[in-house]
Amino acid sequence: MYELYYSPSTASLAAHWMLTELGVPFELVLTDTATGAQKSPDYLKLNPSGVVPTLIVDGAPVCEVAAILMLLAERHAEKGLAPAVGAPERAAWLQWMVYLANTVMPAFRAWFYPHEPAGEAASEAAAAVARTRLEGIWDRIDAHLAAQAGPHMLGERLSAVDFLATMLMRWSRNMPKPATAWPNIARYLARMRAMPSLREVHAREGLTDWIDG
Ligand SMILES: N[C@@H](CCC(=O)N[C@@H](CS)C(=O)NCC(=O)O)C(=O)O
Incomplete structure (x- = not known):
């Protein structure tokens, strides 16, 4: 089960969307940037940059939305959202x-x-x-x-x-x-x-x- 720390309409949306498209189980954890939740001491332990998103993968935080998308594409390679290593694309x-x-x-x-x-x-x-x-x-x-x-x-x-x-x-x-x-x-x-x-x-x-x- 993945956990996505997100805030509506922000950089977390692409990760939220890809998790949904992949059809894998995930939980959303609201980290409302409108209230500054992304700068709380607990959240900073997960994401030292104090930004959303953060994805918890096998108990460990992964930051940077592009990295999250690439990781998800690789972990669920059967869905084809990343060309295989060596493929022309x-x-x-x-x-x-x-x-x-x-x-x-x-x-x-x-x-x-x-x-x-x-x-x-x-x-x-x-x-x-x-x-x-x-x-x-x-x-x-x-x-x-x-x-x-x-x-x-x-x-x-x-x-x-x-x-x-x-x-x-x-x-x-x-x-x-x-x-x-x-x-x-x-x-x-x-x-x-x-x-x-x-x-x-x-x-x-x-x-x-x-x-x-
Ligand atoms: N490099 C980060 C940037 C993420 C980012 O800038 N997130 C914005 C929302 S779109 C944020 O959390 N802003 C709140 C802040 O900077 O305090 C990533 O790719 O994940």
């Missing part, structure tokens, strides 16, 4: 997971927490830079999707990349130019949003916006 899978975690997530962090890069006085400038970065990222992903032979980030295969990418695209929903403004991303998301597992997660987290477009 493996390199693209690794590349997109790391790009989303390394480049896209930090840009969102700067958008949502613009005081972090250089203090309150530079918040406005930091948010403007983050917006420009994110729009460049959507340009790149839109072109990538247009070039795929199938409907997913890795073409025909649904993979952990789609869970992370979709969650991040959702985060742009209240930005001046959300990811849905890019036509290939909009088509991609229409399909991802129809997945019963994502709709179930939205209902369980009490989220009503975005899922119906």
Whole structure:
């Protein structure tokens, strides 16, 4: 049984969604970022960064959402959410997971927490830079999707990349130019949003916006 420390509508959503899609037993432990629960001494023992998500796997905490998704895909390899080691799509899978975690997530962090890069006085400038970065990222992903032979980030295969990418695209929903403004991303998301597992997660987290477009 997995335990997922989560807060609605945050980075834990991709892990919640993948656990649901995999159909494995898990329990949710609310760690409400609105009340600062992620900074409690007990939670910091699990996740020293004081952020959600944390997944308890065989009694031990695993942090970093991309790592959690990759681990789950590997532990439940029969579901095919990770190309096998040596498979032709493996390199693209690794590349997109790391790009989303390394480049896209930090840009969102700067958008949502613009005081972090250089203090309150530079918040406005930091948010403007983050917006420009994110729009460049959507340009790149839109072109990538247009070039795929199938409907997913890795073409025909649904993979952990789609869970992370979709969650991040959702985060742009209240930005001046959300990811849905890019036509290939909009088509991609229409399909991802129809997945019963994502709709179930939205209902369980009490989220009503975005899922119906
Ligand atoms: N690098 C972390 C980032 C997670 C993250 O930034 N989580 C946000 C919610 S989306 C959070 O917990 N924010 C509360 C805080 O920073 O205090 C990961 O990939 O899991």
